[in-house]
Ligand SMILES: Nc1ncnc2c1ncn2[C@@H]1O[C@H](COP(=O)(O)OP(=O)(O)OP(=O)(O)O)[C@@H](O)[C@H]1O
Ligand SMILES: [Zn+2]
């Protein structure tokens with residue numbers, strides 16, 4: 001017997017009520033997630049339509065009371081059905097309610113009215129219009145004459161633009177309308193995120209031989225019976241973007257549609273412009289600054305087949321294309337592809353599922369692939385395609401690692417080492433540009449020694465301890481605590497504490513050290529107002545400044561040909577995050593940062609200042625040696641059972657009542673221990689989450705590790721049920737997260 005969970009009407013608020021129905025024997029083979037079915041509903045058993053959101057071989061309640069569904073509506077799949085099936089998969093995979101999953105996947109139908117746009121058009125032939133214009137001119141109706149002349153040139157004028165640029169008021173236009181010379185029309189227009197109509201069209205560049213070879217490998221994979229996802233591992237500046245463009249073009253020529261995921265931070269005007277230049281009005285762009293209405297319009301256009309390419313961050317993955325042919329994920333390793341709201345999905349994994357469901361291809365690319373993706377490529381689950389040289393064989397930058405402990409010993413207490421200072425001076429003399437960054441955001445709280453460079457770590461988890469308000473040092477994985485120390489336990493030095501300098505201080509130091517230099521700062525504070533981010537980037541691109549200083553946001557994905565020096569002020573900051581992935585993040589960030597230097601015709605240089613110059617993530621980044629980093633890091637993950645060596649599920653709970661939260665988490669931990677006993681699941685915690693308290697809401701977390709993902713899935717499902725039936729958890733908000 002098969003039982004189907006069915007949601008009756010997804011346009012209503014109470015979306016998450018699903019009802020279970022028996023599936024008739026003859027439909028068992030056919031029924032699938034997301035299908036539209038007819039069911040008897042309510043007391044009157046009126047026939048209604050519903051969506052299948054779950055299938056199971058176990059009844060949720062007494063089957064003598066369960067109704068049987070009538071039939072499957074259409075076997076012809078619609079785009080919406082497929083997206084609902086995707087939502088159902090996400091609900092099961094990541095643990096969330098069906099409403100949350102549906103709201104993530106379907107464009108929310110808000111009460112947004114399509115915006116109307118007014119146009120002025122000529123209502124007479126050219127000769128008559130010429131005559132009219134002449135008459136108006138001699139009759140001193142200058143404004144009206146101007147309008148007619150403008151219409152003679154352009155046929156159709158935007159009403160708002162005309163009134164602004166030609167200084168037309170309604171009193172000018174009105175008489176012309178009354179005499180029937182012009183018409184004012186209204187079209188439904190879409191709210192456009194970027195006006196692409198003025199951007200000149202461009203030809204795609206010719207691929208180089210190496211790029212062509214990579215393209216061929218991808219096409220070869222696509223000829224296979226079941227093509228695998230492709231991972232392009234290409235060094236910075238090797239031309240991955242050029243390859244994506246060819247693949248997009250090819251797919252569009254086949255009559256299919258393309259989704260391109262790009263990290264939000266790289267979705268600059270420059271990037272968008274390039275897409276419009278190549279593909280014109282076939283493209284649309286999403287970003288988080290769009291209003292609900294604008295988003296809705298873009299999805300509507302996609303659904304109607306008016307555009308073929310959607311470019312955007314994570315959420316663009318749910319574009320309702322009906323003939324999806326290709327999904328591209330650029331900078332595959334970026335953290336932002338993982339959602340921090342329930343369902344806490346990962347775009348890579350979800351894209352893989354959607355592509356598989358819709359017979360579309362998936363291509364990912366990065367200079368520093370995530371350990372997850374690279375491991376899959378090594379195991380043959382993904383096809384690995386390599387690009388090992390930069391375009392035109394431009395050399396990778398020369399990298400120097402500066403030991404900050406030595407600087408301190410030599411009496412230099414400044415945040416600029418002597419080498420970095422000299423390097424910046426040289427750039428100023430030559431009229432070249434420098435980028436200096438501090439990878440600081442989100443890494444506060446750790447405690448390290450300025451003499452030996454060591455950070456205090458948890459003896460059980462090998463991640464940095466975090467200093468709490470109560471003065472204690474705590475581990476966010478297992479809850480281990482110790483009192484604060486006055487002296488470094490490794491070398492005895494009293495110079496132990498947190499790193500205090502920020503981008504603002506660095507800016508001040510730069511202004512003082514190089515009084516003639518033009519310095520631009522880009523960080524959270526300077527980019528809060530609308531458009532400021534773009535403004536800083538474009539003024540730096542136009543060489544209106546010599547030095548750009550900021551947080552890691554300045555070294556992600558940009559292409560400034562005049563930059564020949566990149567400096568990491570304190571590379572260790574990200575190494576001390578209380579997170580098992582911190583070495584990976586540090587390596588990725590430094591490699592990407594180094595890769596911003598020397599992209600144009602002039603050779604580049606990079607300087608990495610660090611208290612841990614020998615750390616493998618820093619050494620490997622300096623050599624741009626991904627493979628070496630991968631080997632070391634995988635060994636660590638295997639030793640500690642961290643992903644991708646094992647799977648890790650976290651159970652996050654929050655609540656106002658700290659006692660209740662503690663009790664609830666202890667119950668959960670016990671429950672998990674009990675049901676997972678025979679599988680030997682590694683349970684860690686409960687501990688306070690990395691931000692233990694936000695707005696008076698307390699947060700705790702429990703980690704489960706196991707080699708087999710299905711075991712964790714099973715535990716998650718059972719835990720979800722346990723939480724549902726125990727009223728003690730009602731005042732807690734509990735989420736699951738695969739980290
Ligand atoms: N075939 C080509 N023809 C012309 N220019 C090219 C070609 N390939 C690459 N380039 C140029 O080289 C630079 C780097 O290329 P691109 O941005 O595609 O590299 P990437 O691999 O995506 O780099 P990153 O990972 O660092 O972002 C760009 O300025 C690009 O215009
Ligand atoms: Zn020390």
Ligand SMILES: [Zn+2]
Nearest residue numbers: 458461475478
């Ligand atoms: Zn620990």
